[in-house]
Amino acid sequence: MIVTVDATSKVPPYEQIRSGLAEQINDGALAVGTKLPTVRKLAADLGIAPNTIARAYRELEEAGLLETKGRSGTFVAATGDRTRIRARDAARRYADTAHKLGLSEDEAIAIVTAAIRTS
Amino acid sequence: MDDADLALARPHARTWLERHGASGREPSRVLTARIAVRKRRTEREMLHLGLLCVALIAFVLVTEFASLSLVINGQDVLNVVVMGAFYLLMAALTWWGSRSQRRAERRIAASLPQRAAHGTGTGAVRVLGVPFVVASAATYVGGVAIGAVLAFGADTVTDRLIAAIFACGTAIFAVITAVVAAEEVRRGALAEDEESLAADDLLRVEDAHRVPPFPAVLAAIYAVNVTDTATIATFGGFAVVTILLWAAVYVQDTRRKLVTPDGAVTA
Structure with missing residues (x-):
């Protein structure tokens, strides 16, 4: 279960992250209840701005694939599967x-x- | 990092892969560059150690001729204080080395067209490993506790002073170790695919465990400098227990296999 961002791609980084995570959630690679990395951690890992990760997470949350449980973090939502x-x-x-x-x-x-x- | 540097580091990268159960695999450019950075760091640390040893020998010679001393209650404790300062300086240099390594790795990361990261969050204990957490707790919490108890309970003023220096030194070492480990846990991954991400996980653990357990060495030295039998036994016992615990951590680190998330051992 890895997330990749290709700096040379024409697809915006937030879309690469959003689609990558959505695909893994839909095919079950990321199971319901799995904790995702924090926005800051994933941004540091991928060498991109935290806002970009936050946007991808927000869109996945709006789609019902992720849920944020306060300070506990972001998890794969049950409603998405x-x-x-x-x-x-x-x-x-x-x-x-x-x-x-x-x-x-x-x-x-x-x-x-x-x-x-x-x- | 140019091709000549990478060519020099490639045998070391192959050795690293062999040590982690991926012998026969050709190291990637990223892994070779990272091993080169670590090799350079080790060389620099050896140079620092050599310079500190020269300074220590010079200090011993100066004290012979200039008769320098730090007398407390009729006993000269200058050597004990200097040894404490020596190890403290080594710990500080180790921390500085980790900062300099991270700067070099940021430059490598900036050159990667693609970056990869884990899709799931991991806790600090899982990254550091239970043996490391246990060994750290025994060394640093135990060391400060032993030092503090002996600082008030030892029979002679000299032993109490040595114990107080040991407690303070161990507390400072604890902070340095915690800072280095926390920085390693928090730092961003340096990977371009699943394979380099697996190597990054191993390097992260090795780097987090890199600060040597200086209090164990310090306790062994102090055990031969104190006078009271119970204090000697306490410092000696602490040194033996902590050295055994850290040996277990390092053996586990060396035997750790390079495994990708899908379970395949890879380079």
């Missing part, structure tokens, strides 16, 4: 059922793995 939310909810329901049936953790995981492989 409905499919994974549904999968996570289904996993929780399954975990509850397995727990009620008295299955061990290893056994429950083995059943899911087998189901995925045979589907």
